[in-house]
Amino acid sequence: MLFTKVIGQWQLKTKMAEMILSGRFPHALMLAGPTGNGGLPLALAVAQYLHCENRQGNDSCGACPSCLKHQKFIHPDLYFSFPVVKPEKKREPPVSTDYIKEWRAALSQNPYLNYYDWMQRIEAENRQGNITADECRQIIHHFSLKTFEAAYKIQIIWLAEFLGNEGNILLKLIEEPPPNTIFILLVENLEPVLNTIISRTQIVKVPPIEDNDLAQALLQNFEMDSTAAQKIARICDGNFDTAMIIAAGEENVNDKLLHQWLACCYHLKQKPSEANTQTLLEWTETIAKVGRENQKIFLKYALFFLRECSLLVQTGHSEKLDGDELKFARGLSAKLQPEQFEAITGILNRIHYHIERNANPKIQFLSNSFKIASVFINEPVRVD
Numbered sequence: 001m002l003f004t005k006v007i008g009q010w011q012l013k014t015k016m017a018e019m020i021l022s023g024r025f026p027h028a029l030m031l032a033g034p035t036g037n038g039g040l041p042l043a044l045a046v047a048q049y050l051h052c053e054n055r056q057g058n059d060s061c062g063a064c065p066s067c068l069k070h071q072k073f074i075h076p077d078l079y080f081s082f083p084v085v086k087p088e089k090k091r092e093p094p095v096s097t098d099y100i101k102e103w104r105a106a107l108s109q110n111p112y113l114n115y116y117d118w119m120q121r122i123e124a125e126n127r128q129g130n131i132t133a134d135e136c137r138q139i140i141h142h143f144s145l146k147t148f149e150a151a152y153k154i155q156i157i158w159l160a161e162f163l164g165n166e167g168n169i170l171l172k173l174i175e176e177p178p179p180n181t182i183f184i185l186l187v188e189n190l191e192p193v194l195n196t197i198i199s200r201t202q203i204v205k206v207p208p209i210e211d212n213d214l215a216q217a218l219l220q221n222f223e224m225d226s227t228a229a230q231k232i233a234r235i236c237d238g239n240f241d242t243a244m245i246i247a248a249g250e251e252n253v254n255d256k257l258l259h260q261w262l263a264c265c266y267h268l269k270q271k272p273s274e275a276n277t278q279t280l281l282e283w284t285e286t287i288a289k290v291g292r293e294n295q296k297i298f299l300k301y302a303l304f305f306l307r308e309c310s311l312l313v314q315t316g317h318s319e320k321l322d323g324d325e326l327k328f329a330r331g332l333s334a335k336l337q338p339e340q341f342e343a344i345t346g347i348l349n350r351i352h353y354h355i356e357r358n359a360n361p362k363i364q365f366l367s368n369s370f371k372i373a374s375v376f377i378n379e380p381v382r383v384d
């Protein structure tokens with residue numbers, strides 16, 4: 001992948017290229033951030049640049065034999081490890097090469113993919129992916145070989161948090177790697193990663209992509225006008241994976257859905273009525289039917305909207321809302337204090353967490369409607 005194909009992340013791209021050009025690139029780099037921010041595309045661009053035979057300033061040439069192999073993810077001196085499940089009919093523990101075909105297809109389609117997309121691609125169903133001890137031993141084996149073509153041997157470990165304790169097997173290799181070898185580990189979350197691994201790597205955070213860069217990327221990938229692209233970009237937390245899901249989805253009705261929901265929650269304890277309860281039940285039926293991905297997008301939109309409302313309370317204006325949305329936001333801001341916005345945000349984040357992990361959406365939305373109703377009347381709420 002060329003650096004120019006990586007969406008936004010201008011500072012990081014320059015930093016990576018400069019580290020390589022000055023010979024200061026670390027032998028073990030850990031890129032930390034949500035997959036949709038683009039850690040993996042960045043790692044692919046770094047690997048290609050390290051191997052490129054005809055670098056053009058701060059980017060690879062895209063045309064030399066090495067670049068051509070990188071663009072198909074088949075360079076023999078680039079190794080990938082990622083979470084996998086045991087394939088049917090295989091006795092031994094799974095290793096990444098069992099799924100290398102699926103992996104290359106996934107990369108060429110969308111290198112911003114997340115763990116759940118990947119698990120779906122390899123038909124993991126409800127099984128949890130893993131980077132196994134066998135995989136770690138295979139990495140050690142690869143590193144004992146000479147390079148095939150290039151000056152560097154590069155190992156990319158995607159979602160290294162799935163190494164768990166098996167990471168111990170790699171400690172010595174990461175600490176004292178053979179010459180001209182480079183590890184790039186990608187994590188979304190540093191917490192589950194062994195401290196002994198963290199301390200042996202240079203950590204670089206991959207921040208959210210800027211709204212304007214996201215909007216530009218949407219315009220290049222989808223048929224839409226720039227207003228629509230900006231509208232999507234603003235609710236994605238700088239995550240291109242989320243942006244693509246929204247762009248590919250149906251017409252955006254999230255503002256109407258949110259308006260209805262909060263109005264129901266508002267009346268639930270203030271002015272309880274059978275009609276309102278009935279409307280809430282119908283609303284949960286509707287949201288339950290739209291599917292998990294759309295529920296997550298709805299929650300992202302709701303979180304964005306609340307953030308803007310909170311800004312309205314504090315500053316009196318919003319740069320991202322207009323029309324009916326702004327009117328609704330003004331109404332809500334007049335009723336709520338910043339702490340209440342914060343409490344509702346906490347509840348929405350927990351719903352998102354549970355939906356992502358296959359919780360029953362109807363139960364999630366219904367039970368949390370009562371919690372939001374409690375926030376509206378300043379009752380204490382327990383968020384779980």
Ligand SMILES: [Zn+2]
Pocket residue numbers: 051052053054055060061062063064065066067
């Ligand atoms: Zn090249």
